[in-house]
Amino acid sequence: MRNQNRNVYSTGGSRSIARNAAAACALLFFALFLALKVNGYLDFSASYEIKELAASRETLNLQLLLDHEPGTVWGTMQNASGGDWLEVTFRRSRQVSAVELEADAGNCPELELYRMDPANGEWVLCGSSRDGNRILPDSAFAAEKILLKAAEGQTDVPWIVKELRIV
Numbered sequence: 001m002r003n004q005n006r007n008v009y010s011t012g013g014s015r016s017i018a019r020n021a022a023a024a025c026a027l028l029f030f031a032l033f034l035a036l037k038v039n040g041y042l043d044f045s046a047s048y049e050i051k052e053l054a055a056s057r058e059t060l061n062l063q064l065l066l067d068h069e070p071g072t073v074w075g076t077m078q079n080a081s082g083g084d085w086l087e088v089t090f091r092r093s094r095q096v097s098a099v100e101l102e103a104d105a106g107n108c109p110e111l112e113l114y115r116m117d118p119a120n121g122e123w124v125l126c127g128s129s130r131d132g133n134r135i136l137p138d139s140a141f142a143a144e145k146i147l148l149k150a151a152e153g154q155t156d157v158p159w160i161v162k163e164l165r166i167v
Contacts, residue, residue: 051091052087052088053066053088053089054087055084055086056085057084058074062074065163068163070163072162073161074160074161076159079156079157080150080158080159081157082155083152086148086149086164088145088166089145090144090145095140095142096140096143098135099113099148099165100165100166101134101164101165102161102163102164103133103159103162104160104162107159107160108133108161109151109158110150110154110157111151112149112150114126114147115137115141115143116146126138128151135148
């Protein structure tokens with residue numbers, strides 16, 4: 001009789017422990033997923049064949065530029081100034097006919113678009129945008145790296161972008 005009660009108690013306890021363990025695993029998985037996403041270890045760049053994103057500052061959440069989530073943004077914690085930049089390195093050379101930054105009105109500085117010249121490693125100006133949202137180069141070009149740079153002379157301009165698209 002004593003053994004039987006012990007087994008019943010043990011079985012009930014095992015179910016409770018199993019439920020708690022499953023909940024703990026789910027919570028741990030979610031925390032790990034969130035940590036990886038925030039720190040840029042989950043690759044959302046496949047659709048643009050992007051190898052790497054870099055910025056003059058606020059590099060922690062750059063992957064949010066590519067996550068296809070309208071509620072997430074990348075931005076500078078302090079307003080941007082002339083010379084601040086965002087660099088995109090592609091997995092291989094690709095054609096660029098436009099760069100689009102999805103941002104609310106007034107949340108993007110005037111930008112200049114550069115491409116890296118593979119022959120000498122220097123940046124070549126390809127186009128600019130007064131509102132920053134869509135940059136059309138003078139003509140389409142192939143590049144392995146592009147640079148978006150806040151035009152000189154700007155101060156205290158917000159730079160908050162929901163999504164980056166390379167067309």
